[in-house]
Amino acid sequence: MQSKNLYIATFGCQMNVNDSERIVTMLQELGYRTTEHLREGDLVLFNTCTVRGGAEDKVHQHLANLKSLKKKRPGTLIGIAGCVAQQEGDRLLADYPWLDLVVGTHNLHLLPEMVREAEAGRRRSETDFLENDTRLDLFPAIAGYRKVSAFVTVMQGCDNFCSYCIVPYVRGREISRRFDEILREVRELASQGVREVVLLGQNVNSYGMKGEGEPPFSELVREVARVPEVARIRFVTSHPKDMSPELIACFGDIPKLCGALHLPAQSGNNRILAAMNRGYSRERYLETVRALRAVRPDIKFTGDMIVGFPAETEAEFEETLSLMEEVRYFDLFSFVYSPRPGTKAAELADDLSKEVKLERLDRLQKLQSIHSRVHNESYTGTIQQVLVEGPAKREGQVMGRCDSGRIVNLAGSPELIGCLVNVRIVEGYANSLLGELL
Ligand code: SF4
Structure with missing residues (x-):
């Protein structure tokens, strides 16, 4: 050919x-x-x-x-x-x-x-859009995979209709993939050398909630952890309202489940959260964070924040900053609100000037860079388990990730690729860590 x-x-x-x-x-x-x-x-x-x-x-x-x-x-x-x-x-x-x-x-x-x-x-x-009974067509498996870490899609679509979001209109209703089909793909990937599985979905932790007869997401995580070759599990993106007690418990008793969770809050103010149709309050979000820290004290949170949602007041924005102070995110993806035609929020009067929105974004990002730096510096001198994924940009080095997902570069040969190794962190930079093999 x-x-x-x-x-x-x-x-x-x-x-x-x-x-x-x-x-x-x-x-x-x-x-x-x-x-x-x-x-x-x-x-x-x-x-x-x-x-x-x-x-x-x-x-x-x-x-x-x-x-x-x-x-x-x-x-x-x-x-x-x-x-x-x-x-x-x-x-x-x-x-x-x-x-x-x-x-x-x-x-x-x-x-x-x-x-x-x-x-x-x-x-x-x-x-x-396909109907539910053709859902296997949505998830063709990946053949011949040659990486240490692989995404496995477990569901797609979203039923939440957050007022600012276009995803439910372009990805369709939530459809969960069949439990046994996911496990078959995980075993297949593991047999090809994949050591880390990232379970993927627009609203991954509502897997199995839509009456398709599949077990809940916490069961899926437990079953994936039983595959012997799988050394690490992550999942993304979780909705705060769907963090069930059973899923929170997984962080306490499954060592293979990494202590890192992307949990987008979007705002720290209850009026804005209700206007966004997020389905949780600031208090409920913080309760979830506390419950996760109770079972996994060193868990690292990342998140998303939207700044300048229509009619957001200065006091409401400051509640977002105070939420950040309480959670101390490891990393945060932050955006100025951008109206998407066809969504509910696009009909709201957007009376904030561009200058105000950008000024708020700047303040939020400055605060986050302080938090991220403190997190990175706290690694110096610690011992981390690193899953080596491939060669680093610098010759003679390999790169991998520690449990939190932070990139670690270290001197080493390609034979380390695919191995979980203990590494002493010698320096923390803005986006990566430098370590030495123990
Ligand atoms: S923000 Fe996330 S949960 Fe909300 S509608 Fe969009 S994809 Fe769904």
């Missing part, structure tokens, strides 16, 4: 990163090998995100720019996948005549067939 080049650019969340890995695997069977250079691509694919307006605008810019590439190399195929594809569908084919295919979030399994059609000159768009 003639080898062809696939250039794939991924925007957005880890669900998209995982989808791109599956796209690469599926297209290998058609003879496509990845290239890092857009101009070398026989097939150029953008796997897109629509969570913030900026990300969506970038996709449109890229699409406009590709007109000249198509003119110079008419044989190049151009495709759009992911959330912008889902949202805009056929309209993209009409607006960009040089675009060959549009594939939505529930239709990735159709991609090989669509690429073959595009090669034969037929343009196509597929954006229908």
Whole structure:
């Protein structure tokens, strides 16, 4: 089979990163090998995100720019996948005549067939949502995996309808994957050398809650922990309202479950949380944090915060800062509120000036950088278990992660890749740690 080049650019969340890995695997069977250079691509694919307006605008810019590439190399195929594809569908084919295919979030399994059609000159768009009984089609397994850490998708979609969020409209209703199918994939990955499994879903801890007959998420975590070759388990993204007592207990009695949790609060103020339709209060969020710390005292929290939600007052914003002081996040992803057309919040009067929003974001990020620095410095002199994932950027070093997920670089040879090793941390930097093998 003639080898062809696939250039794939991924925007957005880890669900998209995982989808791109599956796209690469599926297209290998058609003879496509990845290239890092857009101009070398026989097939150029953008796997897109629509969570913030900026990300969506970038996709449109890229699409406009590709007109000249198509003119110079008419044989190049151009495709759009992911959330912008889902949202805009056929309209993209009409607006960009040089675009060959549009594939939505529930239709990735159709991609090989669509690429073959595009090669034969037929343009196509597929954006229908699948019904529950076809849910296996949503989760084609990854074959031939060669990494130490692997994502395993366990559910997709979201039923929460947070007032600012477009995800339920572009990823569809929550669908949990079959329990035994997930375990089969985990065992398969483990047999290929994967040591860390990251269970993935838009709202991962509501796995099994939608009456599909699957056991709860805490049971899934326990079952994955029973696979002997799996040394570490993580999961992302959790909704604070779905942190059940059973799942919290897992952090206390499953050593393989890493002591790190992404638990997005979005705001520290109850009026804003209600306006966001988040389904928990500040007090309930902090209770969950305390319960997790009671069973795993060294657990590290990361989170997301939105600054400048419509009509957010200074006092309400300060409650977000005080929540940060209480939780002391390890890392925080923070954003200025960006209205997404079609969501409830987009109908609210947005009376805050851009200057006020940016000033609040700046204050929040300065506070977080102090907290992150304190966390990093506290590692110096400690001994950490590190799962070595691959070569580091610096020659003679390898990189891995400690339990919290922080990157650790250390002098060592490639034979360490895939091993859990004890490392003394000699220095903490802003985003990584330097260690020495014990
Ligand atoms: S939980 Fe809320 S923020 Fe997260 S994907 Fe669902 S609607 Fe969006």
